[in-house]
Amino acid sequence: MNIDCIVLIIILIALIIYSIIVPFMEGYNKNLSKKSITIICVCSFVILCIIISKLSSPDSPVQTAQTQNAENKQPVIGSNEWKKNLISELSNDSNILMSKKFISCGTNKNMSDNIGELNDMEYIDNSLASCKKYYHDSRRINRLIKFIKKKSNFTMKRILPRYRKIFTKNLARSLWSRDIYVSCSGAKSTILNFTGYIFASNSNIQDFQNMIQADASNFGFKKATYRWYKGEDEYTEYKLYIK
Secondary structure, eight states, rough: HHHHHHHHHHHHHHHHHHHHHGGGGGGGOHHHHHHHHHHHHHOOOOOOHHHHHHHHHOOOHHHHHHHHHHHHHOTTSSSSHHHHHHHHHHHHHHHHHHHOTTTTOSSSSHHHHHHHHHHHHHHHHHHTTGGGTTTTTTTTHHHHHHHHHEEEEEEEEHHHHHHHHHHHHHHHHHHHHTTEEEESSSGGGGGGEEEEEGSHHHHHHHHHHHHHHHHHHHOOOOOOOEESSOOOOOOOEEEEOOO
């Protein structure tokens, strides 16, 4: 409640008290008092409406900003509260690794999101590098980080071969209508193969490679090959960047 509401409430109370004691005042004029009381009632009603309006209105920009600052205030890095929050976040990541079925997959986007999540966990120490000196002596924090890195790396290696096969099938379905055939080969399905008359042109190969480069690398493919018909001995090969 701000100062304006307090002042209005005081005035309202004063008017009410005055209207009550007027009939008992010496020299009381009944006709004049009726007019005064009517005016007091009208004023009281107006003041009451103003008070209700102010109480129901949202906070001012300054008050809102102050409230947001208080809510967004972060604990001091290295403090006990900061360590407690970090342990809570790391424990949540650990629970996700233990409970989430990463092996279950659907669309390429779902699998890509899972890969991104596991990458963030595997390299979690990089994101915390700037504040490592504040938690290096905490056995619990270091134990959680070590578990998250090891578990996420193991999970990634386990799911990527399956993800690559699903990615290939999804891509094959989407390109079939363009007479482009897609398959994967090699150890753990790390080679992505494209076949289609469109790849008789080197410029088409280059354009297509630029289009699939990021996704293919994200799913761990080591190279991509292009032929313009099935059974062709010669093919164009691109090596893909692997993290």
